[in-house]
Each structure stands twice: as structure tokens, then as C-alpha cells.
Amino acid sequence: MPVDIPAAVIGNTRLTPEYNVLSLAAPGVAEHAAPGQFVMVKTAPGLDPLLRRPFSIFEILRDASGAPVGISLLNKRVGVGTSLLYDARDGDRIDCLGPLGKPFEPVDPPAEAWMVAGGVGLAPFATLAQALAARGTSMTLFYGGRSAADLFHESFFTGLGATLVITTDDGSRGERGRVTRPLERALAARAATLPVTMYACGPTPMMRAVADLAATHARPTFVSLEPVMGCGMGGCYSCVVRVTRPGGTHFVRSCIEGPVFDAASVVWDALKGGHH
Amino acid sequence: MADLSVKIGSLTLKNPVIAASGCFGYGLEYASAVDVSALGGVAVKGLFLNEREGHAPPRIVETPAGMLNAIGLQGIGVHRFVREKLPELRRLGVTTIVNVCGSTIDEYCEVTRVLSDAEGVGAIELNISCPNIKEGGIQFGCSLTGTYDVVSAVRKVTSLPLVPKLTPNVTDPASFARASEDAGADAISLVNTFLAMAIDVETRKPKLTNLMGGLSGPAIRPIAVRMVWECRQAVKLPIIGMGGIATVTDVLEFIIAGADAVQVGTANFVYPTLWADMIDGIDKYLDRHGIARVADLVGKMER
Ligand SMILES: Cc1cc2nc3c(=O)[nH]c(=O)nc-3n(C[C@H](O)[C@H](O)[C@H](O)COP(=O)(O)O)c2cc1C
Numbered sequence: 332m333p334v335d336i337p338a339a340v341i342g343n344t345r346l347t348p349e350y351n352v353l354s355l356a357a358p359g360v361a362e363h364a365a366p367g368q369f370v371m372v373k374t375a376p377g378l379d380p381l382l383r384r385p386f387s388i389f390e391i392l393r394d395a396s397g398a399p400v401g402i403s404l405l406n407k408r409v410g411v412g413t414s415l416l417y418d419a420r421d422g423d424r425i426d427c428l429g430p431l432g433k434p435f436e437p438v439d440p441p442a443e444a445w446m447v448a449g450g451v452g453l454a455p456f457a458t459l460a461q462a463l464a465a466r467g468t469s470m471t472l473f474y475g476g477r478s479a480a481d482l483f484h485e486s487f488f489t490g491l492g493a494t495l496v497i498t499t500d501d502g503s504r505g506e507r508g509r510v511t512r513p514l515e516r517a518l519a520a521r522a523a524t525l526p527v528t529m530y531a532c533g534p535t536p537m538m539r540a541v542a543d544l545a546a547t548h549a550r551p552t553f554v555s556l557e558p559v560m561g562c563g564m565g566g567c568y569s570c571v572v573r574v575t576r577p578g579g580t581h582f583v584r585s586c587i588e589g590p591v592f593d594a595a596s597v598v599w600d601a602l603k604g605g606h607h
Numbered sequence: 608m609a610d611l612s613v614k615i616g617s618l619t620l621k622n623p624v625i626a627a628s629g630c631f632g633y634g635l636e637y638a639s640a641v642d643v644s645a646l647g648g649v650a651v652k653g654l655f656l657n658e659r660e661g662h663a664p665p666r667i668v669e670t671p672a673g674m675l676n677a678i679g680l681q682g683i684g685v686h687r688f689v690r691e692k693l694p695e696l697r698r699l700g701v702t703t704i705v706n707v708c709g710s711t712i713d714e715y716c717e718v719t720r721v722l723s724d725a726e727g728v729g730a731i732e733l734n735i736s737c738p739n740i741k742e743g744g745i746q747f748g749c750s751l752t753g754t755y756d757v758v759s760a761v762r763k764v765t766s767l768p769l770v771p772k773l774t775p776n777v778t779d780p781a782s783f784a785r786a787s788e789d790a791g792a793d794a795i796s797l798v799n800t801f802l803a804m805a806i807d808v809e810t811r812k813p814k815l816t817n818l819m820g821g822l823s824g825p826a827i828r829p830i831a832v833r834m835v836w837e838c839r840q841a842v843k844l845p846i847i848g849m850g851g852i853a854t855v856t857d858v859l860e861f862i863i864a865g866a867d868a869v870q871v872g873t874a875n876f877v878y879p880t881l882w883a884d885m886i887d888g889i890d891k892y893l894d895r896h897g898i899a900r901v902a903d904l905v906g907k908m909e910r
């Protein structure tokens with residue numbers, strides 16, 4: 332049951348000149364949010380930009396008694412809308428519609444959960460990691476960034492008991508290169524009898540590489556896709572993704588049938604990047 | 608409390624505010640967030656006889672105070688609509704207006720026949736104005752004889768209120784309103800989107816895979832208001848006006864220009880819960896101006 336809230340900005344932590352974590356007072360959204368769900372955010376009042384932008388719910392913010400009072404967004408400034416969110420100030424009102432979309436389904440032990448995040452694709456994994464921890468599922472976060480400065484919230488994940496595997500493009504932290512390299516080694520090393528479910532979010536080429544590895548190693552895998560989205564409610568048919576369904580491949584709306592999809596069902600060749 | 612009801616042929620709407628076709632799914636998508644039965648009506652996504660894939664993404668791009676879309680009328684086809692969507696729309700008490708598409712006159716007639724045999728369809732909105740498909744649609748809507756022929760052919764197969772939806776991509780929309788009236792339409796709706804383009808200057812590629820798309824949103828509103836006013840001067844038929852409506856002031860502007868009812872499309876993407884305030888705002892305005900019925904405001908521009 333999505334609600335539209337004029338959420339007050341209650342914090343804006345600028346992590347780097349590009350990344351920030353924006354905290355919003357939105358109890359009605361926070362209360363019902365499940366891991367992997369998103370909100371549609373009006374980045375500025377008025378007509379420019381006109382449309383909202385989809386954002387994964389990063390953290391659920393709670394008061395001293397543990398009651399959900401808000402959400403945070405992990406934002407990377409890449410365009411007009413994301414720059415406005417980078418510059419937001421405490422007390423600004425930002426219309427926030429959600430929670431929306433199909434959530435991740437956290438696996439139970441004895442299966443392990445392997446999360447694969449690239450850059451801002453870390454966003455949906457904070458809430459997933461909490462859900463996994465609550466189930467006692469062992470988890471690993473494979474986390475790739477451009478450089479050491481672009482890696483965030485590591486202690487949040489290790490605090491929940493996750494094993495971290497870090498890569499950076501420039502080698503300033505962890506292994507140098509793609510995050511899918513250590514992932515591939517880990518998959519090769521794991522006995523087929525030991526179950527593992529993978530969850531991936533990041534640049535499309537990364538998710539596609541994870542989907543390929545998942546197919547090779549026959550591991551169930553879910554990806555969180557981020558196509559251009561108009562409304563978030565299923566109204567406009569703009570955010571379609573081509574997926575395989577009984578009877579052939581179809582364009583389905585990622586806002587209501589996703590954003591989380593079985594990686595094996597996605598027709599990757601048909602996927603194009605998002606707007607910001 | 609003013610009388611907000613509106614008559615479109617034999618159909619009475621509770622109030623003049625309708626969700627625009629293609630901007631509200633099949634209506635059911637919004638039932639979790641909105642009381643869809645409180646709207647004057649819901650115009651569902653355009654339907655052909657068969658399912659349609661639509662265009663390859665990206666299908667939309669934002670433009671100043673508006674957006675371009677080239678969805679390509681992805682849809683489930685009329686038979687699945689009648690089976691899978693209509694019963695639930697009826698159960699929810701939605702006043703359902705079905706946006707009917709076709710590649711040929713025969714297809715428009717066949718889709719309309721199927722809908723006329725089903726229960727729960729309030730009106731037929733004849734989409735002869737979608738700028739995004741190659742065959743049919745706007746080809747009829749851009750020719751006076753095409754408009755007359757398709758409207759009169761569909762008129763013969765249905766007694767449901769028939770509402771041709773006109774394109775703004777012509778010099779004189781009023782002549783198309785007249786052709787619709789002559790062909791037996793019960794009302795007209797306008798405007799559909801304006802054929803438009805946007806180019807990424809870095810890559811030099813069109814921003815839409817389909818190259819062109821339809822412009823909607825507040826950017827088009829003054830042109831749409833002008834076209835509704837022109838049509839009001841030309842025909843007696845009820846007019847459903849739309850194009851960039853986002854606030855109650857916008858609704859009133861269309862009504863004063865000559866619209867009996869309005870549709871809201873793009874603004875719903877941004878504010879999907881806008882309906883109750885918008886309907887309430889009309890009521891408040893009418894009370895404030897001592898007008899008993901919304902019908903008494905239609906076309907009452909002062910000069
Ligand atoms: C994404 C999108 C899809 C649309 N699909 C349809 C459609 O299926 N049939 C139709 O008659 N009009 C369609 N339209 C046009 C709208 O119903 C409306 O005429 C137009 O957008 C102008 O109103 P607005 O500015 O309030 O959006 C579509 C518009 C948009 C933005």
C-alpha cells in the first residue's frame with residue numbers, strides 16, 4: 332500500500348563529492364518497506380524536473396524505541412535530479428511515494444546469500460542484509476567500486492556478520508578489477524551440494540556478468556534492475572524489461588513486476604540504461 | 608455542495624475528472640493508492656483486438672515541463688481485458704471508458720463490438736490520434752474523411768457513448784470535431800499528444816528508440832486550451848478536454864474554455880493521489896462563485 336508523503340529532509344551526509352546519504356522523515360513508507368523496494372522521489376517542487384526518480388530504499392531509520400520513522404537514500408549525482416538531492420538541506424520537503432515494487436526474497440539457512448554490489452548498487456542490500464541476518468543466513472557481500480573513496484557502509488555489513496569481498500577499479504582497496512572476478516572464483520570453489528543464492532545490483536554489464544556466472548554454476552540469482560521509469564505504479568508502461576515467461580519473451584513493467592527479477596529470465600540484450 | 612455530474616451521451620459521470628488513457632494502466636494498478644471509484648471515470652490503456660508488444664525502450668524522455676512518450680500501445684488486447692480486468696473494474700464501481708485502437712476500420716469495429724457485448728463498459732473512446740504507431744490510428748485522425756469514415760462505421764456497431772479522441776497534430780482541430788459530430792459521435796475528447804523529438808547532442812542519437820514521440824504535460828496546456836475553445840465554438844457535442852492538467856485551476860481553465868469534462872494524464876505520474884483534492888477543488892470553486900452545477904460553467908469565458 333504505497334503512500335505519498337511530503338517527507339522532510341532530516342539529514343544529508345555527503346560521503347564524497349559525488350555520493351550522499353539523504354535521510355527523510357517518512358514513517359508511512361518506512362513502516363511497510365521490504366528489502367529491495369523503492370520510492371519515487373520528486374527531486375524538486377514544480378515542473379522542472381517534472382517526473383519523479385526511482386530510488387532504492389537504503390536504510391530504514393528508527394527512533395529510540397525501534398519504531399520506523401523514515402528512510403535513507405544512497406544517491407550518486409549524475410544528472411539534474413540526483414544533483415538536487417545531493418544539495419538538499421535539512422527541512423526541505425521532498426515528495427516521496429512508496430514503498431513500491433516486488434521485494435527481494437531473503438533465503439533461509441542452510442543456503443548462503445551472496446550479494447553483489449557495484450557502486451550505487453549497494454543501496455538495496457542494507458535492508459536485505461538485515462533480513463538475512465534476522466534469519467541467521469550466512470552472507471557475503473561482493474562489493475566493487477571505482478576506488479577506496481567510493482566504498483561505503485562496510486562496517487554496517489560486517490556488523491551484521493557479513494563477509495566482505497572488496498574490489499576497486501584502481502586497486503586502491505581490495506583486489507584490482509571487476510567484482511565478478513572474486514565472485515567467479517568463489518563460485519568455482521563452492522561444492523555444488525552447498526546451496527547459495529545470489530543477489531546483484533549495479534551497472535547493467537555487471538549484473539549481466541553475474542547472470543552469466545549464475546547460469547554457468549546453476550545458482551539461483553536475483554537482480555534489481557533500474558530502467559528509465561515514469562510513474563512507478565504501473566501506469567505508463569515506460570520501464571519495461573524483456574523477460575522470458577511461459578509462451579515466449581515479453582515486455583513487463585519493472586515497477587510492478589520488478590525491480591527484482593530472476594536473472595535467468597532477463598533478456599539482457601534488450602536492456603538499456605536509465606536516466607537520472 | 609455543487610452538482611458535479613456530467614453527461615456524456617447516455618453516460619453520467621459523478622464528476623468531470625477522468626484519468627487519461629495510457630496514464631493510468633488499466634485502472635486496477637492504482638486501486639491500492641486511490642479510491643478509483645471516486646473518479647469521474649477511468650480511460651484505460653488503448654486496446655487493439657490482439658496483444659501488442661509496444662516499442663523498444665527507452666520509451667520516455669523528460670522535456671521542459673513535459674515528456675515525450677513512444678510506448679507503442681503495448682497492451683493485452685480486448686479479449687484479455689474483458690476477461691481479466693473488466694470484472695474487477697466493475698466490482699470496484701469504476702466508470703470505465705475504454706480507449707479503442709485499430710489498424711483498420713474493421714478492427715475498430717470488432718474491438719468495439721466485443722466491448723459492447725461485455726458488461727461494465729461506460730463509453731468508447733476512439734483513439735484515432737496516437738502519434739506513435741505506423742498503421743491506423745493517427746492516419747484516420749489526420750484526415751477528415753478518415754475521421755468521418757471510422758466514426759460512422761463504429762457508430763453502426765455500438766449504442767455505447769462514442770467519443771473520438773482527436774489529435775492536435777492538425778491545423779484545424781475544430782473541423783475534425785465537426786466531422787465527428789456529423790458521423791454520429793456522442794462527444795469528443797482532445798488533445799492527444801503532440802508529435803515531437805529530442806536528440807542527445809553528445810551521442811547525436813535520438814533520445815527515444817522510436818525516434819519520435821508524443822509530447823504531453825504542462826508544456827502543452829495553452830495549446831490544448833486553445834483547441835478545446837475552438838472546438839467549443841464549432842460543435843454542440845460534449846467535449847472532454849485534456850493536455851497538461853495538473854491542478855484544479857487547470858481543470859477550471861479547460862471547463863471555462865468549453866470542456867464538459869477533463870482528463871489528467873502526465874500529472875498522475877507525478878502525483879498519483881491528486882484526484883480527491885482536484886474534485887473537491889472544483890466543488891469549492893463552484894460554491895465560492897455561487898454556481899450550482901459544473902455544467903453551468905462550461906464555455907463561460909468572459910470577454
Ligand atoms: C505514457 C503515455 C501513454 C499514453 N497512451 C495513450 C493511449 O494508449 N491512448 C490514448 O488515447 N492516449 C494516450 N496518451 C495520451 C494521453 O491520454 C493524453 O491525451 C495526453 O498525454 C495529454 O494529456 P496530459 O498532458 O495530461 O498527459 C498517452 C500519454 C502518455 C504520456
